[in-house]
Amino acid sequence: MVSLRMTTVLAALMVGLLALFGSGAGAEEVVVYTSLETDEVVEYLKVAKKDMPDLDVKWIRLSTGDLGARMLAEKDNPQADVIWGWAVTNLIPFAQQGLVQPYAPKGVERIPAEFKDPKHHWVAIDLYMAAFCVNTEMAKKKNIPIPTSCEDLTQPAYKGEVVMPNPASSGTGYLQISSLLQMKGEQAGWEFLSRLDKSIAQYIKSGSKPAKMAGAGEYVVGASFEFVCAKLREKGAPVQLVIPKEGAGYELEANALMKGAKRPAAAKRFLDWAISENAMREYAKWKAGVTLAGMPQPEYLPGPLNQILYRMNFEWSAANYGRVVKEWEKRFLR
Amino acid sequence: MALARGRPAEIDWSLAHRRFVDERYLLYPAMAGVFLLLVVFILFPILQVIQRSVAGPEGVTLANYARYFTHPRIASTAWRSLWVSGLSTVLTVSLAFVFAYALTRTTIPGRGLLHTLALLPLVAPSLVQALALIFLFGRNGLITARLLGADVNIYGWHGIVISEVFYCFPHALIILYTTLSAVDTRLDEAAESLGASGWRTFWTVTVPSAKYGVMSASFLIFNLVITDFGNPKVIGGDYNVLATEIYNQVSGQQNLAMGSTVSVILMIPAVLAFILQYYFSRRNYALISGQARPFLRPTRRGAARAFGAFCWLVCAMILLVYATIITASFIKLWGYDFTPTLRHYRFEASDGWQVLWVSLKISVIGGIVGAIFSLLVAYIVEKKQPPGARLLYLRAVIPAAIPGMVLGLAYIFAFNRPGVVFYGTIWILVIANIVHYLALGVLAGIANMKQIDRSLEEASVSLGAGVLMTFRRVLFPLSRVAFVSSALYFFMTSMVTISAVIFLYAPDTKTAALSVLLLDDAGEAGEAAAMSTLIIAVILAVFLLVRLLLGRQGFKLIRG
Numbered sequence: 001m002v003s004l005r006m007t008t009v010l011a012a013l014m015v016g017l018l019a020l021f022g023s024g025a026g027a028e029e030v031v032v033y034t035s036l037e038t039d040e041v042v043e044y045l046k047v048a049k050k051d052m053p054d055l056d057v058k059w060i061r062l063s064t065g066d067l068g069a070r071m072l073a074e075k076d077n078p079q080a081d082v083i084w085g086w087a088v089t090n091l092i093p094f095a096q097q098g099l100v101q102p103y104a105p106k107g108v109e110r111i112p113a114e115f116k117d118p119k120h121h122w123v124a125i126d127l128y129m130a131a132f133c134v135n136t137e138m139a140k141k142k143n144i145p146i147p148t149s150c151e152d153l154t155q156p157a158y159k160g161e162v163v164m165p166n167p168a169s170s171g172t173g174y175l176q177i178s179s180l181l182q183m184k185g186e187q188a189g190w191e192f193l194s195r196l197d198k199s200i201a202q203y204i205k206s207g208s209k210p211a212k213m214a215g216a217g218e219y220v221v222g223a224s225f226e227f228v229c230a231k232l233r234e235k236g237a238p239v240q241l242v243i244p245k246e247g248a249g250y251e252l253e254a255n256a257l258m259k260g261a262k263r264p265a266a267a268k269r270f271l272d273w274a275i276s277e278n279a280m281r282e283y284a285k286w287k288a289g290v291t292l293a294g295m296p297q298p299e300y301l302p303g304p305l306n307q308i309l310y311r312m313n314f315e316w317s318a319a320n321y322g323r324v325v326k327e328w329e330k331r332f333l334r
Numbered sequence: 335m336a337l338a339r340g341r342p343a344e345i346d347w348s349l350a351h352r353r354f355v356d357e358r359y360l361l362y363p364a365m366a367g368v369f370l371l372l373v374v375f376i377l378f379p380i381l382q383v384i385q386r387s388v389a390g391p392e393g394v395t396l397a398n399y400a401r402y403f404t405h406p407r408i409a410s411t412a413w414r415s416l417w418v419s420g421l422s423t424v425l426t427v428s429l430a431f432v433f434a435y436a437l438t439r440t441t442i443p444g445r446g447l448l449h450t451l452a453l454l455p456l457v458a459p460s461l462v463q464a465l466a467l468i469f470l471f472g473r474n475g476l477i478t479a480r481l482l483g484a485d486v487n488i489y490g491w492h493g494i495v496i497s498e499v500f501y502c503f504p505h506a507l508i509i510l511y512t513t514l515s516a517v518d519t520r521l522d523e524a525a526e527s528l529g530a531s532g533w534r535t536f537w538t539v540t541v542p543s544a545k546y547g548v549m550s551a552s553f554l555i556f557n558l559v560i561t562d563f564g565n566p567k568v569i570g571g572d573y574n575v576l577a578t579e580i581y582n583q584v585s586g587q588q589n590l591a592m593g594s595t596v597s598v599i600l601m602i603p604a605v606l607a608f609i610l611q612y613y614f615s616r617r618n619y620a621l622i623s624g625q626a627r628p629f630l631r632p633t634r635r636g637a638a639r640a641f642g643a644f645c646w647l648v649c650a651m652i653l654l655v656y657a658t659i660i661t662a663s664f665i666k667l668w669g670y671d672f673t674p675t676l677r678h679y680r681f682e683a684s685d686g687w688q689v690l691w692v693s694l695k696i697s698v699i700g701g702i703v704g705a706i707f708s709l710l711v712a713y714i715v716e717k718k719q720p721p722g723a724r725l726l727y728l729r730a731v732i733p734a735a736i737p738g739m740v741l742g743l744a745y746i747f748a749f750n751r752p753g754v755v756f757y758g759t760i761w762i763l764v765i766a767n768i769v770h771y772l773a774l775g776v777l778a779g780i781a782n783m784k785q786i787d788r789s790l791e792e793a794s795v796s797l798g799a800g801v802l803m804t805f806r807r808v809l810f811p812l813s814r815v816a817f818v819s820s821a822l823y824f825f826m827t828s829m830v831t832i833s834a835v836i837f838l839y840a841p842d843t844k845t846a847a848l849s850v851l852l853l854d855d856a857g858e859a860g861e862a863a864a865m866s867t868l869i870i871a872v873i874l875a876v877f878l879l880v881r882l883l884l885g886r887q888g889f890k891l892i893r894g
Binding site: 031037038039042058059060061062063065066068069070072073074076077079090093138166168169170201202203204205206208211212215216217218219228231232235236237238321322325329330333334 | 405407408468469472473474479489567571572573574578581582584585586587588590593666667668669670671682684685743746747750751752758836837839840841842844852853855856857858859860
């Protein structure tokens with residue numbers, strides 16, 4: 001008899017569950033893939049809802065690499081209409097492979113030329129920069145000075161106390177070494193990285209992880225990017241954000257229209273909104289810098305952007321990716 | 335026995351005819367259906383991966399494989415994978431064997447509780463487990479740095495091995511517990527009454543009779559470890575193994591072809607392990623008798639103490655990991671600010687509680703469908719043994735040899751096409767989860783079928799019942815417990831799995847376990863811990879509910 005009872009329970013469960021599946025939405029829909037952080041996206045989309053009440057934004061958030069792999073795998077039948085806030089270094093080769101189509105959103109002329117593709121494959125909205133996340137408590141305990149530059153990290157005091165992302169698996173890792181190679185020139189750059197290698201405890205697979213490890217006190221210095229560190233500090237971790245004196249490498253986060261987008265009209269509406277004044281103002285509440293002039297800058301940065309950033313050449317970064325990563329693996333992969 | 339194993343001596347021809355008709359109209363179509371499903375959802379996606387690993391600009395090429403093997407450091411990932419997997423296997427199986435022995439062959443108190451506690455690691459997303467280990471044993475870990483004041487470096491191959499042992503322990507325990515409780519203990523008694531010492535009995539009777547169970551557990555664990563990606567990623571530091579190399583290629587360098595190549599290389603030892611596992615598990619159950627009669631004499635005091643201490647130590651470690659996760663969800667910031675708070679449960683930084691609901695839907699459907707399907711496969715492979723049963727079995731277990739991430743990609747390659755209606759719905763996640771964990775479901779199902787004496791089925795048939803009737807009235811009631819435990823297993827794994835889901839979730843089908851990963855990515859450790867706590871709570875609540883509905887007996891074998 002127990003079996004009868006169980007069969008009934010199972011049947012009831014199945015019927016109940018099947019009943020859950022019908023759901024429809026009447027509004028215009030757009031599917032967005034993004035690497036912006038979830039908590040930001042939730043706030044941005046509140047603004048979007050106010051500005052475009054009839055647009056239903058469906059979205060997915062994944063790390064830069066995972067999202068790229070997903071788009072690449074889906075390319076024969078793209079599920080997304082729009083890429084929103086995704087690393088330009090990754091976007092450039094995607095544009096070359098024809099995964100995105102050109103579109104000049106309304107108001108794109110307000111964005112300076114250095115932040116957009118001349119052929120309108122992408123428009124950047126914000127940037128994040130390479131930064132050290134230093135655990136002050138551990139530094140004090142281990143009697144290690146707070147570093148101020150990349151050069152500092154090559155000193156023996158930091159041996160085994162620095163974690164850095166692996167450029168073969170992390171976009172942040174690549175931007176760090178790419179900026180150093182551009183800054184110092186290739187030969188001096190590699191030579192510097194060899195010296196730095198002696199201090200590195202681990203090359204980690206994700207770009208935000210070094211900051212989190214420093215935050216947790218596992219290592220003193222995490223070479224990561226600025227807002228993770230700022231956020232950890234906000235949560236109460238004893239960390240200090242250090243922008244390297246040499247100038248910080250940075251990454252632009254950009255928008256693009258997917259080739260084969262199934263809802264092109266809605267996608268274009270969203271892309272127009274995504275560089276609008278309202279959107280930019282909201283980005284500026286979270287980001288180190290936005291691409292529209294005249295927006296406020298977060299207090300945690302030590303100075304105006306044009307003084308703390310190293311001017312990156314993204315075309316170089318994208319064009320030399322394969323070669324640089326291979327060279328890096330040859331020299332430093334453990 | 336000979337009579338029971340063979341055909342009944344005299345057959346009523348009308349019954350035989352009925353059986354034949356049943357088989358023709360029910361069994362064969364069912365088998366064809368199972369074959370078809372396995373081809374569509376397993377073989378086809380895997381072929382897509384293999385195809386991408388050999389696709390060049392001008393037709394088939396082995397260039398990717400050549401590149402893998404000529405890059406000295408990347409090629410070394412294969413050896414590292416074998417080393418880490420081998421070591422984890424030996425450790426896990428040894429620990430689990432002692433534990434299972436204590437549970438089944440000694441009379442130490444609290445065995446039921448110990449058994450339940452030991453299986454706890456199954457109900458948490460493995461990512462959080464690795465994080466908890468770092469919280470406890472990292473360079474700034476609560477135990478290593480704060481209590482012991484030691485500067486221990488947990489990152490590297492040894493860190494991977496430790497967390498893999500945690501992760502795999504319950505899986506090994508399940509198999510070894512079944513083995514040791516099914517092997518006839520009267521053999522041990524006979525040995526002892528013939529004057530053999532405890533040790534001698536252990537080495538000459540207990541271990542040999544369980545050896546195929548040990549082998550079977552070993553290959554399963556080897557497989558779990560070599561395909562696992564979460565633990566090496568979190569705790570492996572820069573020690574690269576095959577599974578993390580796939581991640582480097584796919585996610586880091588957006589090189590799907592190379593990622594596919596490394597996946598195919600990884601599949602070779604993994605599939606090999608399963609073929610051997612199949613071989614040994616067949617031997618294992620041949621030793622299990624339906625008449626095994628567990629009877630235990632009280633264990634000597636010294637031995638009882640030693641076993642008790644060992645088991646409680648293992649369980650204390652497991653509880654510690656859980657306590658860490660749960661504590662981290664209720665305090666402001668682990669390591670620095672231990673003020674109690676509920677704010678992480680508001681999930682302000684994410685889309686909140688809705689993900690839990692999605693997970694629940696996927697997991698309940700996955701549990702029921704997965705259990706039905708795996709029992710069906712087990713029934714066909716074990717009881718019907720049609721031509722090609724081995725092939726069927728092999729196909730059913732291959733997905734276990736594929737890292738979840740690769741399965742996710744394979745599913746995109748295979749099913750992201752116009753007209754595939756289930757792509758982008760929760761059904762693709764349900765199917766991927768079932769397929770990914772089908773191997774263990776089928777293995778458990780086969781184990782269960784083996785314990786049902788064939789004579790019962792034959793009695794039913796010779797009394798005039800058809801295949802359907804026999805299945806419904808004899809096999810299903812006897813498999814009921816297996817069904818429930820299998821359903822709970824699929825439910826549990828669907829609740830906690832992440833890797834395949836990353837590539838398959840759609841805006842409306844974000845799961846709770848995925849939310850844990852994304853929250854951790856965003857540096858929201860507290861909220862990640864809170865979501866994990868909720869996942870654990872939901873799983874335990876469902877277990878409790880099932881227990882209430884089905885009574886004690888239904889629950890007992892969930893563990894088995």
